[in-house]
Amino acid sequence: MKKLVIVGIGETAKLAYEYFSYDSDYNVVAFAADTAYIENGMKLSDLPVVDVNCLEGLYSPDEYSVFVAISGSHLNRNRTSVYKRIKDKGYKMASYISSRAFVWRNVEIGDNCFILENNTLQPFTKIGNNVTLWSGNFIAHSSTVEDNCFITSHVAVSGFCKIGTNTFIGVNSSIVDEAIVSEDNFIIMGSVITKNTEPDRVYRGNPAVEQKVTAKRYCKVEE
Numbered sequence: 001m002k003k004l005v006i007v008g009i010g011e012t013a014k015l016a017y018e019y020f021s022y023d024s025d026y027n028v029v030a031f032a033a034d035t036a037y038i039e040n041g042m043k044l045s046d047l048p049v050v051d052v053n054c055l056e057g058l059y060s061p062d063e064y065s066v067f068v069a070i071s072g073s074h075l076n077r078n079r080t081s082v083y084k085r086i087k088d089k090g091y092k093m094a095s096y097i098s099s100r101a102f103v104w105r106n107v108e109i110g111d112n113c114f115i116l117e118n119n120t121l122q123p124f125t126k127i128g129n130n131v132t133l134w135s136g137n138f139i140a141h142s143s144t145v146e147d148n149c150f151i152t153s154h155v156a157v158s159g160f161c162k163i164g165t166n167t168f169i170g171v172n173s174s175i176v177d178e179a180i181v182s183e184d185n186f187i188i189m190g191s192v193i194t195k196n197t198e199p200d201r202v203y204r205g206n207p208a209v210e211q212k213v214t215a216k217r218y219c220k221v222e223e
Helices: 011-022 052-058 077-088
Strands: 002-007 026-033 047-051 064-068 202-204
Touching: 002 011, 011 026, 026 052, 026 064, 047 052, 052 077, 064 077
Parallel strands: 002 026, 002 064, 026 047
Antiparallel strands: none
């Protein structure tokens, strides 16, 4: 089995451990986090928690893969920042794809993706790097989800759509055919996107209406 280190020690990391351990060909050997979050002798699921800044000295990039398991808060900025740090160290970034997801043979999926049970990915779909698809979404044929997106649950993305980078889509939302959802969008749960959206915007309702606050301000993004 391939050896894996999970970066993160919160609830997302615990879930990642469960999924990778019982539904993948990876063997999780350790967790990693920044020093400020590690207590002396700390363990998680009976595995060591190590300083992420010392990762290369403990687990060589030639022998170990890494998965960054951090929540999608702040338009996925925290997760994306750590993902880039780890990738720059030369590690191969693992993706988890549930055995209970339906993924057609020509779907393209990037690295550090977290695709949970009951997702449907139809032919010619493209999923970028560092994307989370929580349980039960439908991504129709020839649609693209770009890097660093977080799609929650029971979201329907129709055919020939594009979901821009760093976008968050809430539970039970729907996207009409051929719509372009711009980068840095925050789609509030239950919204129906019926036309192209503008960058850095919050949308709510059926049909979805642009809100006055920007998405970065709404999600407290610091850049």
